[in-house]
Amino acid sequence: MSDGEIVVSGLTKRYKTLLAVDGLSFSVRPGRVTGFLGPNGAGKTTTLRMLLNLVTPTSGSATIGGSRYADLRDPLRTVGAVLEASSAHKGRTGINHLRVICAAAGLPKKRADEVLELVGLTPAAKRKFKGYSLGMRQRLGIAAAMLGDPRVLILDEPANGLDPEGIRWMRGLLQGLAREGRTVLVSSHLLSEMELLADDVVIIANGKLLRQGPMGEVVTSMTTTAHVRVRTPQADGLTAALSGLPGATITPRGDNTLLVTGVEAPAIGKAALAAGVELHELTPERPDLEGVFLELTAGKAGIR
């Protein structure tokens, strides 16, 4: 049985003169939630659509468990996808919407009840779709994606339209599904949410890969934004003392504050002590995902 790994290799999509996706390669492991991040127009949706055989690549390949989507023997039982807020027949109830899909896909009717329960929509099962909020539509979309009990879940911006409680619920659901061994790939521009949700991260801009790897490693690998904040009433004295340390870069920030990169806090404290400089603050500040993302994608966002 395939392990549900997603492998994207040299994937490229050209629309006339625009390279929406440009030689993109990355992999997504089972048993983990992977965040797929990039600024607007980066190529996330186009990539996911190529994975699902909804857009034909110009070149390169995208496989799920070693097969292209088009070659999967039983796609509904292998991959569940939510690409945009679910649409359904407006006058149909949530449960009937799911039962129709079950009937068409040859799945037992009881799966409709099970997945509604999974996404917490059982109380709204008999309400008509037109009365569903955006958040409820997102939940229904996930329910539909889970009908075939797939090993791989692909979601494009699933947190859109959810309130904070809904976002927390979604996080629990997706992390739980990953813990069961499923592959969960989630695109988003909600960085703070991604940092709480994802184990691994793939960051793209202008259709190209910028970084991939475990969330913690990607964040800490961006050492250029890691710095130590130092506050001292003797800024000149400290600057002189630190200038002797190899690799130290000092940026005055006003208000008696210096940002120091290239040296760790203990070395700064030691140099200050030796020079008789008084310190009021010595704080190592690591970049968060937001800092990494902004640094990586600087100038690459926006309409192309």
Ligand SMILES: Nc1ncnc2c1ncn2[C@@H]1O[C@H](COP(=O)(O)OP(=O)(O)OP(=O)(O)O)[C@@H](O)[C@H]1O
């Ligand atoms: N069918 C198409 N024809 C022409 N250009 C397209 C088409 N689909 C997407 N594009 C362009 O390809 C680029 C990538 O779009 P895509 O929707 O994949 O980005 P995205 O990362 O999902 O962005 P967003 O976060 O805004 O949804 C954009 O410049 C977009 O305008």
